[in-house]
Amino acid sequence: MKLKDALENYVFVLPAVAIFTVFYIIPFIWGFQWVLFEWDGISFTKIFVGLANFKEIFTQDSNWWQSIGNAGYITLIALTFQNILAFMLAWACDREIRMKNFYRVIFFIPPVLSEIVVGMVWRFIINDVEGANIINRLLATVGFPNLMHNWLSDPKTVLTTVSLVHCWKGFGWGFLIFLAGLQTIPHQLYESARVDGANAWQTLRKITIPLMMPVMVLVAILTVLGSMQSFALILGMVGGEFAGHTSVPVLRILASMRSSSPRFGYACAQGLSFGMILVIISFIQYRFSKKGQ
């Protein structure tokens, strides 16, 4: 009977395991194998180059490190601005405010939209030549005409503009997770605090934030993983890497794969290095959170 039960269980998980193996495990193993080769992705012959691809990434490919830096900048803005915004909104919606369900729905609309669509819509909102120039018009209307700017064509502002749109697109996820976390905090704690004379700020600092720490770590890890891998929004907003100012790792990996002389081995090595960077960042975050607890 036990054996039958076990077999039954295996049968249930078999399709998922098969799909996972075919689409994740096998390509992952192949990717590992290809990092050691120079290969155009079409020919049957692959030239063994050992660790030369990694050597090139770490010693010569300044474009790659620039892209890591750009992704880091987007991530930093997302970790701070996006997550603080998401937390504050979740905190507000967790309280007894009017139309809170309406806000919940509204805040979750941006994350479910396609990144390319969001990029193109914001391009239309921001751009003065191709679009409606709404941001600049708004600035002029509220008395700041000197702040009007070509936001997407200036290397000094393009990455920040893209980062802020990325935050707008992504804060809904954080909002949802934070809200779920806030709802798990027992209300008796807040009532006791109120009886003891704690004000809203003290309640937030002494009860909400400490109890929300594991959720914050989870949101932070998800933000890092999502932001570091963003690229579709950039394609939608500026069409590409804009002289390197908006290049991000995924675009560099794609560039290695689809250039006139494609380098699949090199792209795999870039992917592996990038994966390792993400694992290290996530691990550090996890360790910090453990220490904090």
Added chain:
Amino acid sequence: MLLRNILLSAFLSFSVLGCFGQKVDLKPSITVWHWMTDRDATFQELSKKYETLTGVKVNFELYAPSEAYAQKIRAAAQGINLPDIFGVLGDKMDFSAFIRAGHILDLTPYMEANNNNWKNTFFPKALAVNEFTPGNSYGINPGIYGVPIDITTIQMIYNKKLFMQLGLDPNRVPKTLQEFLEIGSKIRAAGMQGLVSGWGEVWMIDCLANNFAFNIMGQDKVLATIKGEVPYDDPDWIKVFSVFEQMQDSGVLAKGLVTMINKSAEQLFANEKAVFAFNGSWCVNVYKGMNSDLDYGVMLPPQISEKYPVSIWGGAGSSFVINARSKNKEEAVKFLIWLMDQDQQAYLAISTNNLPANKNSLSKIPEVLAQFARGMNYATHPNVWEVSESSLVTETFDRGIQSIIIGEKTPQQVAIEVQKIKARELAKRRAQ
């Protein structure tokens, strides 16, 4: 026993009925993979026509956008399950990789049969893109490996109405760089937008820069640079980079051009918000769809030097190749011969506003398309140069021009940067 007999009878009956019931299709069906959304409906029409004529079913399968199509073709090549007919989206290096891997049939015997009968119907420059000549640097056996279904030229386009608003004669286009730059100040004064193009996607920057390079230093020196015999910090190359700086300073380039995608550029030009566009002949169909009243003309890029002729990129627009492993390759060849015939080519050209690759079909096309077609006299293309630049060098080159336009770098700085990458790539190639 009875049960066994019943089962046996049932099995035999089903087997026999199954054999009779199965429709035996003697005519093969051909599968074509393509990415041309604007031509899909016409392809389907032509496919029906071909089936009526021959009984052979041709399945045109559309995979768009082109980026996704290019990835699909690669994945299919790796899995050796390419269709009977497909197109390789990429440059000659890519094309050669597919041939080397045995995916593409050499069409030379078919082209040269009956005294070059099929070959002679094409524009030679269109065919050249699909041809590998003896001693080519890709190491491919000489031959013709693809069939151009249309031709493309990439040129400057100007809006006649906006020209008149600027006080310019629409029948007298700027021929020299000086004349072109002078229009920039008029554009700026009128608060209009100048040249629009998909320079956010960079390859079109490369195209215009090459046009200028051919005019400034001639084909031989450009090719010598690709071979590594002339450095990119040569004064002639600095002059090429400087043209972009001059264009930016003059006001002839539209604002935000460096992050513009071609679809947006096409929209701006079609909506009469830009005086000039730099675009390929495919734009005729695009503009027609966006604004059928648009009145525009085609012109060559401005001439910088009188020493060498003006060149533009042109040749085969889209090409089809035949899967060398296909069991239907003879049928596929027959279909392509039919598709390239004068009548089918004219039908394709008229219904999709693309230039036909069959030179005998030209008489039936609209005037604006004919203007693009005349550009074929000035056409060249990286795919016919027999040497190709490293993608890393091209990327540095194009990014550098973007940096010049936004005033971040000088032409000299960009030239030095490109040469540095070129030297590194040459060293790497020599080491291999």
